[in-house]
Amino acid sequence: MRKVIVEKKILVANEEFANKNREFLTAKKLPCLNVISSPGSGKTTILAKTIEALKGKVRIGVIEGDIQTDIDARRIRKTGAPACQINTEGACHLSAAQVSFALHKLPVDTLDLIFIENVGNLVCPSALDLGETAKIAVLSTPEGDDKPAKYPAIFARAAVVLINKIDLLAAGDFNIEKAGADVFKINKKAKIFPVSAKTGQGMSAWCDWLEEMAAKKEIPA
Amino acid sequence: MHEAAIAQSLLDAILTEAQSQPGKPVAAKISCGAFSALNNEVLCFAFEAISKGTPCEGLKLDIEQKPIQAKCKKCGETFVFDLHRPVCTKCQCEEFELLPDAPLLLNEIEFDEK
Numbered sequence: 504m505r506k507v508i509v510e511k512k513i514l515v516a517n518e519e520f521a522n523k524n525r526e527f528l529t530a531k532k533l534p535c536l537n538v539i540s541s542p543g544s545g546k547t548t549i550l551a552k553t554i555e556a557l558k559g560k561v562r563i564g565v566i567e568g569d570i571q572t573d574i575d576a577r578r579i580r581k582t583g584a585p586a587c588q589i590n591t592e593g594a595c596h597l598s599a600a601q602v603s604f605a606l607h608k609l610p611v612d613t614l615d616l617i618f619i620e621n622v623g624n625l626v627c628p629s630a631l632d633l634g635e636t637a638k639i640a641v642l643s644t645p646e647g648d649d650k651p652a653k654y655p656a657i658f659a660r661a662a663v664v665l666i667n668k669i670d671l672l673a674a675g676d677f678n679i680e681k682a683g684a685d686v687f688k689i690n691k692k693a694k695i696f697p698v699s700a701k702t703g704q705g706m707s708a709w710c711d712w713l714e715e716m717a718a719k720k721e722i723p724a
Numbered sequence: 725m726h727e728a729a730i731a732q733s734l735l736d737a738i739l740t741e742a743q744s745q746p747g748k749p750v751a752a753k754i755s756c757g758a759f760s761a762l763n764n765e766v767l768c769f770a771f772e773a774i775s776k777g778t779p780c781e782g783l784k785l786d787i788e789q790k791p792i793q794a795k796c797k798k799c800g801e802t803f804v805f806d807l808h809r810p811v812c813t814k815c816q817c818e819e820f821e822l823l824p825d826a827p828l829l830l831n832e833i834e835f836d837e838k
């Protein structure tokens with residue numbers, strides 16, 4: 504038997520594309536937010552409402568990641584914003600190469616901010632670097648307030664945690680204080696915005712944060 | 725959930741390395757960060773399935789999950805982050821930063837020279 508020390512990174516290809524994306528976005532002075540959540544937590548609804556709310560203030564483009572179909576990109580385009588749909592054909596997350604492709608399809612020179620809606624999945628997307636400026640986690644109240652404790656990887660890395668569907672709070676047992684406390688335990692810098700994309704409640708604080716981000720080109724303190 | 729894709733990248737990496745080495749690759753050590761969302765058993769199962777018929781068939785994978793490290797902002801201590809007790813192990817304060825997750829690495833390969 505002979506041992507050979509290799510010490511080689513396995514995901515080098517993804518890392519190279521992620522670094523390229525980061526360089527590209529920095530050169531274009533474009534903040535890029537990678538939105539991660541379970542399926543159906545309300546990512547597309549939040550993005551569409553956010554685009555409407557920031558019309559005339561922040562020009563937004565969206566990269567839509569889904570396993571199949573271009574339903575979400577079409578929902579975004581209805582708002583007037585440009586969207587590029589990537590179908591991962593079974594893969595549980597977007598790769599940096601797919602994001603690189605989409606960045607070259609979007610009219611980046613006419614944009615102030617880019618959202619990536621990752622494939623609905625709370626686990627895998629948080630492990631893969633896409634070259635984004637920051638990660639945004641969405642947790643909807645029907646999913647339960649134990650998710651930050653159960654899936655710490657995404658909540659530990661997110662710059663913002665949106666707690667969506669607060670219009671349904673009365674019907675369930677989601678405790679915003681508990682979820683928030685669990686996030687802060689692992690991520691002191693997280694901004695938490697309880698929102699309802701449906702009623703618009705809480706959306707202005709989130710939109711103010713985005714406006715600041717688009718103006719400063721970096722994550723607001 | 726993305727173990728199948730990782731297994732393929734891993735197989736490619738080992739096969740590439742094996743081209744310049746005599747013997748058959750029989751074991752490999754890899755390591756990854758605890759937040760990389762990899763399940764050891766699923767990865768081994770996926771690797772076994774896709775390596776059939778390649779020089780890596782039957783290769784034994786040893787996967788080390790590296791814990792998340794954190795750095796205290798008050799005393800500077802670097803410590804292993806414990807989800808159930810998220811405080812600095814030296815000064816007990818809660819002001820710390822999580823360090824980047826360990827990358828997915830192919831550490832070593834064992835070759836059978838017979």
Ligand SMILES: Nc1nc2c(ncn2[C@@H]2O[C@H](COP(=O)(O)OP(=O)(O)OP(=O)(O)O)[C@@H](O)[C@H]2O)c(=O)[nH]1
Nearest residue numbers: 541542543544545546547548623667668699700701
């Ligand atoms: N009650 C309520 N429903 C909401 C809210 N936001 C979104 N929804 C509903 O939740 C469902 C899923 O919303 P989507 O925006 O498609 O969720 P998504 O996260 O983009 O889903 P995937 O892309 O499939 O992962 C839809 O029926 C929305 O109308 C909210 O704030 N309150």
Ligand SMILES: [Mg+2]
Nearest residue numbers: 546547575620
């Ligand atoms: Mg969607």
Ligand SMILES: [Zn+2]
Nearest residue numbers: 796799812815
């Ligand atoms: Zn300390």
